[in-house]
Amino acid sequence: MKKIFFIAFILFLMCGCQSKGKEPLVFTGKSDNWTVKETVKPISDKDKGEPKTIKLTYTGKDKKSVGEFNFKLEAPNGQWGVSIIELDKEGKFEEKTNAIVNRETLKSDKPIIILKWNDQKEEITLKNKNQP
Numbered sequence: 001m002k003k004i005f006f007i008a009f010i011l012f013l014m015c016g017c018q019s020k021g022k023e024p025l026v027f028t029g030k031s032d033n034w035t036v037k038e039t040v041k042p043i044s045d046k047d048k049g050e051p052k053t054i055k056l057t058y059t060g061k062d063k064k065s066v067g068e069f070n071f072k073l074e075a076p077n078g079q080w081g082v083s084i085i086e087l088d089k090e091g092k093f094e095e096k097t098n099a100i101v102n103r104e105t106l107k108s109d110k111p112i113i114i115l116k117w118n119d120q121k122e123e124i125t126l127k128n129k130n131q132p
Contacts, residue, residue, distance in 0.1 A: 025105055027126035029113065033060035036113050036124055038073065040105045049098030050105060052080070056093045056115070063091035069117035076109050077101040 022042040029036045034056060041051040054073065058066055072081035078101045087093050111126045 025107060026129045027109075027111055028129055029124040029126040030059070031122045031124050033058060033120075033122060034115055034124065035059055036126060038111060038113075038126055043101075043104055049100045050077075051096070052099050053094065053096045054113075056087075058087055058091040063087060066091075066117050069115065071116075072114045073111055074114070075101075075105065075111035077103045077105060081114075 024042070025040045027036075027038040027040070036057075037055040039053045039055075043050045054071070056071065060066075066087055068084050068086055070081065070083040070085060073079060078099055080097055080099050082095050085093055085095075107128045107130065109128070113124050113126060115122050115124070
């Protein structure tokens, strides 16, 4: 009986340790005109892809002047982007995807986002908020 309890206890501990490593990763970056936040959730089903959310906020002087813009996010495990998009009234844009990737996103990854609008272009390197 003690062995069964001990085995169940060890399995419980192992499950608890595994779930801690499966928190979403949050990458952030900013420039003179933009703040960026990318959230990457752990892959639960490789066939469905890696759930990602990107939140862009225009911090420049005139939100209305941005008009249509696009972004491309380049990461070590793949890239994704959206063209011909516009900001909302508050100067924000959000997009979600289930990206097919060649490996899971790592804490140490440093994705680069390329934003283009009104003949302007900015590249921002994103860093994991928990990395130094």
